[in-house]
Amino acid sequence: MTVSTYSIKDLEQLSGIKAHTLRIWEQRYSLLSPKRTDTNIRYYDDNDLKLILNVALLNENGYKISKIASMSPDEVREEVVKLTERTLTHDDQIHALTISMIELDEERFDKVISTNILKIGFEQTMLSIIYPFLSKIGVLWQTGSINPAQEHFISNLVRQKLIVAIDGQVTKSGGKKFLLYLPEGELHEISLLFAAYIIKLKGHKVIYLGQSTPRSDLHMVYDVHQPDFLVTIITTAPSADQVEEYIKDISSKFSSTQLIISGIQVLGHDFRFPENVRVLNYIRDIKAYIEEIESFAHSNN
Missing domain, CATH: 1.10.1660.10 (Multidrug-efflux Transporter Regulator; Chain: A; Domain 2)
Incomplete structure (x- = not known):
């Protein structure tokens, strides 16, 4: 060593x-x-x-x-x-x-x-x-x-x-579906796992794909589960000069789904993303975001 x-x-x-x-x-x-x-x-x-x-x-x-x-x-x-x-x-x-x-x-x-x-x-x-x-x-x-x-x-x-x-949390019936993944080449998984924990803690369903997910796999799982939200974190891949194009492509391919993104490759840049993209400064802010979603849902019932 x-x-x-x-x-x-x-x-x-x-x-x-x-x-x-x-x-x-x-x-x-x-x-x-x-x-x-x-x-x-x-x-x-x-x-x-x-x-x-x-x-x-x-x-x-x-x-x-x-x-x-x-x-x-x-x-x-x-x-x-x-x-x-x-x-x-x-x-x-x-x-x-x-x-x-x-x-x-x-x-x-x-x-x-x-x-x-x-x-x-x-x-x-x-x-x-x-x-x-x-x-x-x-x-x-x-x-x-x-x-x-x-x-x-x-x-x-x-x-x-x-x-x-994560395994200790129980999903509620009627909760939202969140599909969590990291782009190809992205291996920094801890924050994505923490997001999965918070989402399950709040009683929602997590479909977890984890590290370095090929787009073909993402599409296949999406077609099967039709999630309400996609969650990803971009720390190293794709690179800073490719990330805006990547996010726009993902948001258009899954236009009926809210895309939640975070990570240092996304933050601090003057990117202009489509309306179905929500950028979180920290992935731990996902708890507040879920509470915002739940509050909006309750006000409309």
């Missing part, structure tokens, strides 16, 4: 501790042991990142840095585990998830998520903890600072949690 390396700016972004403070801690307490490349550029490894995440968490919860510096790595970790088991501040939980990602610790990840689901529910755990966590490390994934194995590890665990949560 490729070893991950981090700059001091990476440590700052992941831990929330300013680079200037990290350097002081390094010099005064020897908390970090930076390595150097052949060209004498300083870098840090996974052990440094895990340590500084633990140190940051303890420090934010009232532990003096001098006290932390006198503890062994095992003692630091034990204190962090105790702390994250009794505290439920969102930042603390995000810290704990980040550590479990770096350590590839499925048991720790599962415990953090399960505890939060029991306390605040699945939806709020997604919105207040998992989404901010994914956003926090997303930039580092893109720049290669975080190992792809760590990305896949976390994404698959979140995906598993979503699938279990």
